[in-house]
Amino acid sequence: MALLLTHATQLLTLAGPDRARRGTEMNDLGLVRDGAVLIDKGQIVAAGPNDAVAARAPSGVATHDCSGMLVTPGLCDPHTHLVFAAPRMADYERRLAGTSYQEIAAAGGGIRSSLEAVRTASESDLTHQAAFWIRQARAAGTTTIEVKSGYGLTVEAECKSLRAAHAAALAAGGDVAPTFLGAHIVPPEFVNDRARYVALVSTTMLDAVCALGDAAPEFADVFCDPSAFTLAESRQILEAARARDLQLKLHAEQFAPMGGIGLGIELGAVSVDHCDAARAADAALLGRAETVATLIPGANFFLGQTYAPARMLIEAGAAVALATDFNPGTCPILSLPLVMSIACNGMRLTPAEAWTAVTINGAAALARAGICGSLAPGKRADLAIFAAGDYRAIPYYAGQNLCRAVVQNGVWIESHGHD
Ligand SMILES: [Zn+2]
Known part of the structure; x- marks a missing residue:
């Protein structure tokens, strides 16, 4: 089933080659403001600026509004x-x-x-x-x-x-x-x-x-x-x-x-x-x-x-x-x-x-750079959604769990739903 995440305040795509980043490359997060991610059959279809990605979504797609949120690859x-x-x-x-x-x-x-x-x-x-x-x-x-x-x-x-x-x-x-x-x-x-x-x-x-x-x-x-x-x-x-x-x-x-x-x-x-x-x-x-x-x-x-x-x-x-x-x-x-x-x-x-x-x-480090770790089309749809509008908030609010949900293999799972 298709899934659309819209209006992420910040979207970290980590766009780039399917390999580890080294040296100064480590500072490039592929950051998109007002971003969206389209997912289908457990895979990323598109990740990028909201309007361009949303335009590709099928009608009636299940949608999560991520306003005020940070959306990243699953950790x-x-x-x-x-x-x-x-x-x-x-x-x-x-x-x-x-x-x-x-x-x-x-x-x-x-x-x-x-x-x-x-x-x-x-x-x-x-x-x-x-x-x-x-x-x-x-x-x-x-x-x-x-x-x-x-x-x-x-x-x-x-x-x-x-x-x-x-x-x-x-x-x-x-x-x-x-x-x-x-x-x-x-x-x-x-x-x-x-x-x-x-x-x-x-x-x-x-x-x-x-x-x-x-x-x-x-x-x-x-x-x-x-x-x-x-x-x-x-x-x-x-x-x-x-x-x-x-x-x-x-x-x-x-x-x-x-x-x-x-x-x-x-x-x-x-x-x-x-x-x-x-x-x-x-x-x-x-x-x-x-x-x-x-x-x-x-x-x-x-x-x-x-x-x-x-x-x-x-x-x-x-x-x-x-x-x-x-x-x-x-x-x-x-x-x-x-x-x-x-x-x-x-x-x-x-x-x-x-x-x-x-x-x-x-x-x-797990020989999976071609499978996950970035939001590139064709990769497994593993994402994390945080209650923060800025990626720096995650290390900054040390010890706070700001993760609100993950998408795992294309399925949305709320964080408070865990035992
Ligand atoms: Zn050890």
Whole structure:
């Protein structure tokens, strides 16, 4: 059924090529004042000046008056860990009292404590919770969301997590991009024989998740970090994933410079994520690479740590995306509009750069720049509608959810209709 959105005070089309925007391109939002969008059969037919677009609409088309509203592409969140069983509020209190993330992890908290909860949780509980969080994200404007496994770390529990992500996507609707993160940490039962765990992930576990049919992952990810996997281990796992036709992602340079950015670029990863400890040489590499630098300032905010050098990356010509990293330990933030506020205030992104980072560049970080992330004819009709007449209002009103509705696959969904 056709749908027409009229008289948007500001319409952000992000018109341009179906690829990530880099450097100064990130400030071009394709802004149209008094804009309209025509949708049919789940796709964008036209987006642009109101009168020209409205003239193309069939008579009797369902119409939403967007006067006073900001209409944008649906937001794309390219990094979350939303399949988990229990929040880590005890870790939160310990960290506030002065214990570091690394100390908490070494004492058996952190990711390890999430393992037990997921291993013992039922698949239906994991599914129900994941669907709840996907709907919560949509209520803030997110229509495409990446979901990682990685709190199971056994063949069985990783498969269970990916099946839960798939079932949650069916229950909640929306575009959910599944990622296998069997290499999140070395689980406690393998700490004295980590090579055996790396071998397990690289063979049996990858084979098992790739055989999940509709629930199989699109991406494989590795946490390349002093607390997790070395550069050589990361390479072994990522090469095994690539050999099985998975696309690659990498948690790189979150807490320390490990060489993960260079490895990700060398292996053709779609994104390298975090980049907090990126150096000038890394920025220069990213400035020449297709690989997207996905920054995750909500985690820095929540951990009280120094932000990634976003200005250095953008000025080097890198394509920068933003993600929430929603997870039960280091970042329980699921709102991309809040992440935009943190990115602008903490990393000095311009509001326009932040918008590019959560739309077309977020889509590119999920290999979806040709599918969503901008309002171009033929693209999937995923939009977000905000109660604001100015795109800068979204990062400005930090913590306010101004999202009133999304259009997902051509269907209008009110934000207050979520559970
Ligand atoms: Zn992560």
